[in-house]
Structures are given as structure tokens and as C-alpha cells.
Amino acid sequence: MNTHAPRFNELVVHEVVQETPDAVVVTFSIPNALKKDYAFDPGQYVTLRATIDGEDVRRSYSICSAAGAENLSVGIKSLPGGVFSNFAQRLQRGDRLPVMTPQGRFTAPLGGKHNYLMLAAGSGITPMMSIAQSVLAEELDSTVTLFYANRNTQNIMFRQSINDLKDQYMTRFLLTHVMDEESQDVELFNGRLDAEKLDSLQTAGLIRPEAYDAIYVCGPEPMIVTVCNALEQQGVDPALIKRELFTASTPPPAAGQRRDTLSKGNSESVVAEVEVLLDGSYRSFPINSEETLISAAARSGFEIPYSCANGMCATCRCKLTGGSATMTQNFSLDPWEIEEGYVLACQLQPTSGVIKLDFDAV
Ligand code: FES
Incomplete structure (x- = not known):
């Protein structure tokens, strides 16, 4: 399993197999140079990304390949009104798509008798x-x-x-x-x-x-x-x-809402300064009371790792190393992680003037 902060690489679709009338298995070729980055533990998922009708859409899909497989396959079932899942049904061999490095803790550490x-x-x-x-x-x-x-x-x-x-x-x-x-x-x-x-x-x-x-x-x-x-x-x-859990009963904030917020961002409504350590580099940006941490970072031209934006996948997991903050919802962190200071960046609301987040903390 790779231990870097999650990142996207463009991968080529090797094969698309119609698994059921409303589900496909999409297999991506992994170039040799990226084999290490896309090594996965059985049970992990990847986040796929596409621009659909002008929107940047990303969704997480579980890997169905066995550990050590040459390529990486995901199963995608079409959902009623599912923007990405319906888009994915039309993927073809040779298409290129940004695919995030594997994440997730729904895994089985192999070895022993169980x-x-x-x-x-x-x-x-x-x-x-x-x-x-x-x-x-x-x-x-x-x-x-x-x-x-x-x-x-x-x-x-x-x-x-x-x-x-x-x-x-x-x-x-x-x-x-x-x-x-x-x-x-x-x-x-x-x-x-x-x-x-x-x-x-x-x-x-x-x-x-x-x-x-x-x-x-x-x-x-x-x-x-x-x-x-x-x-x-x-x-x-x-x-x-x-x-x-990949779908929660509480929907994530609408993309439109985030865009509105994004365009409204201004120094008068700043509630906190966010300092981030990611891949060994420090960045900081302001966040106002109307935006999520993800959109605040984007407004400053900086992308923090995320996928569901809804507290489920833990792609945005990081450690709060300074200041204080609350989370709107959490479906993925265990109690021990919260005790040790881990948080979900997508759900974070600062309660102090400065917060520090470490995305390199494992
Ligand atoms: S992006 Fe999925 S929990 Fe934050």
C-alpha cells in the first residue's frame, strides 16, 4: 500500500465489461512508473474524477481486483440520477481519467488463519x-x-x-x-x-x-x-x-452552493487562517464562515485531498496539530483517531482564529 497523501494521476481505461444490465467493471492500466503508487490492500477504493456538464465531479469506487493484480478494476453500478455512475457506463477502452491513489481502511491484512x-x-x-x-x-x-x-x-x-x-x-x-x-x-x-x-x-x-x-x-x-x-x-x-459506507442519508453540500460561497469569499468574512502541511510543504489560506475548508483551499488555488466531501470516505483525513475545530459529521473516523487528533478536513469548522492541519500524519 502506498503511504503518500492521496493524489490524482491520469490513467487509461484498459477494458470495460458489462457486469449486469446496470453495472460495469472498469479496468485501468497501471504504467510501471506508477505501480508502487497504485499498489492496494484488498478492500480499498479509488476516487475517479471527470468534468461532467461543466462540473468537476469525483466519486469513490471500491477496487474489485485481487491484491497484486496487474491492473486495477472497479465496479460501478448505475444509480438513478447518479451523475458519475451513469457517465461511467459510457466509458470505453482508451479513455483517460484522473484516478486517485488507493485509499480506505475497509481492508484485510493478509496472513495467518482466519x-x-x-x-x-x-x-x-x-x-x-x-x-x-x-x-x-x-x-x-x-x-x-x-x-x-x-x-x-x-x-x-x-x-x-x-x-x-x-x-x-x-x-x-x-x-x-x-x-x-x-x-x-x-x-x-x-x-x-x-x-x-x-x-x-x-x-x-x-x-x-x-x-x-x-x-x-x-x-x-x-x-x-x-x-x-x-x-x-x-x-x-x-x-x-x-x-x-459510500452514500450517507445526508447529502454533501451542493456544488452550486460551494461555487456561490467561493465567489463570495472576501477578507471581511474571514473566520480563521488555515495552515496546512501536505507532502512536506506548508501552505496557508483564509476560510470564511460560509465556505467549506475544501472550497476555501480551492479559492486560494490549493487543493487538499478529498473525495466524498461528506464525512464518509476519510480521503481528507488529517491531524489537527494547532487550534481548535469541530466536525459537522463523521462516518469514518474511529474513536481512537479522534482522541489522537485526527479530523476530516471536509467537515471541519474552525473554532479558533488559526488552525493547523497535517495531511502527512499517518
Ligand atoms: S472527503 Fe470523504 S470524508 Fe472528507
Whole structure:
């Protein structure tokens, strides 16, 4: 895994595969000179960037390739009204796109013997593909138990690859599809992956909370919240549960709003001076009460690393080394990180006249 602050490089699309009627897998070629920068831990994501209808749009997508793969692939499901996800469905081989270096802590450190439980819904399978392939190939005594929820067979992403894994690792990869719009022979596997289903699966002995070293949960926010609460009620140590959230119920500030703010920026409304250490260099810029730290930096011609701008991805994670500030929302930092002074720059509101941020702190 690279340890630099996140940065964009322009990569070439090597291949686009239609995975389901509304999802593609986009594979990028990684030139030799950038191999080290794009080495990733299974489960990490990259941020893609494009100018769409005049707007600078960036979105994070999980890597679905196994660790050590020659190229880097991401799964992108088209969302209703999804600006980037619909744009991505039209990508073609040879297109060039800025791709940020891999980020994220929804990962499995490879090595040893473990029993993993994976609970995925829809495109939440994408990071699980990377983790499952890597774990099964690298940890020869580990097991992976995957429950994968979809509406119907047609919507199952990576169906062939998952079946191949099942054939290859018959005794170590246990797969159950759960579907709510298509009836399966076993009634227990019909419906949604919710608290009730988890209880039924536990009663049937198919989920054994005491047996897992790590539990990965990825899907829409309501599913993640429900499943994680249910697991904790079943007695699972919360520290064993890893969750990945890419869409929150609170939308990020509208791009237009940021632009308005940007154009309004003036010294009279300055509330703080922000001093930043990034890639070994110091920069400072003023921030006023109407703008986000990201837009304040941009107004000064400086870009800090960010992706979701909504407190979910932690691409903007840095350490507050001076002054004080509050965060509007946080879906990604753990309590220990907050205790050690880590913050999400995109959510930061200064409460002192000067704040100092270190993006090089790991
Ligand atoms: S940019 Fe995603 S948490 Fe700040």
C-alpha cells in the first residue's frame, strides 16, 4: 500500500465489461512508473474524477481486483440520477481519467488463519470480491462465509467470478444468495438481509457470531446500520465489525452552493487562517464562515485531498496539530483517531482564529 497523501494521476481505461444490465467493471492500466503508487490492500477504493456538464465531479469506487493484480478494476453500478455512475457506463477502452491513489481502511491484512464473515448487498459486493479473492489465495487455512443480498439473479454483480471462487475453494468459501424479488427453494434465503434474517440464519446455524475473526459489512446505509446493530445484539464484539459506507442519508453540500460561497469569499468574512502541511510543504489560506475548508483551499488555488466531501470516505483525513475545530459529521473516523487528533478536513469548522492541519500524519 502506498503511504503518500492521496493524489490524482491520469490513467487509461484498459477494458470495460458489462457486469449486469446496470453495472460495469472498469479496468485501468497501471504504467510501471506508477505501480508502487497504485499498489492496494484488498478492500480499498479509488476516487475517479471527470468534468461532467461543466462540473468537476469525483466519486469513490471500491477496487474489485485481487491484491497484486496487474491492473486495477472497479465496479460501478448505475444509480438513478447518479451523475458519475451513469457517465461511467459510457466509458470505453482508451479513455483517460484522473484516478486517485488507493485509499480506505475497509481492508484485510493478509496472513495467518482466519474465519471471515461477509455481508454484502448490491454493489456492496465490490470490496468483498477483492478481499475474498485475496484471502482465499493467500491464507490457505482461512475460510470466507459470504451472504450476498440482491433483488434477483439478474442484479447479481460478479456472479460468474463468485461461482468460480466457489468451485476453486469448495471447502473454504461458503456462499449464500439472499433475494427479495425472486423465490429460491430454501425459504430462509428469500427476503432481505435485515435483523430478522440474521436472527433466522443464526438460529439455523448458518451464522455463528462466535466463530468469526472479522466481519465485513457493505451495502446501502440502512442495511449497514440494521445489520451492524443486529450483529452487536447477537453478541459480536463491535471491534470485529468493519463497515464501508459510500452514500450517507445526508447529502454533501451542493456544488452550486460551494461555487456561490467561493465567489463570495472576501477578507471581511474571514473566520480563521488555515495552515496546512501536505507532502512536506506548508501552505496557508483564509476560510470564511460560509465556505467549506475544501472550497476555501480551492479559492486560494490549493487543493487538499478529498473525495466524498461528506464525512464518509476519510480521503481528507488529517491531524489537527494547532487550534481548535469541530466536525459537522463523521462516518469514518474511529474513536481512537479522534482522541489522537485526527479530523476530516471536509467537515471541519474552525473554532479558533488559526488552525493547523497535517495531511502527512499517518
Ligand atoms: S472527503 Fe470523504 S470524508 Fe472528507
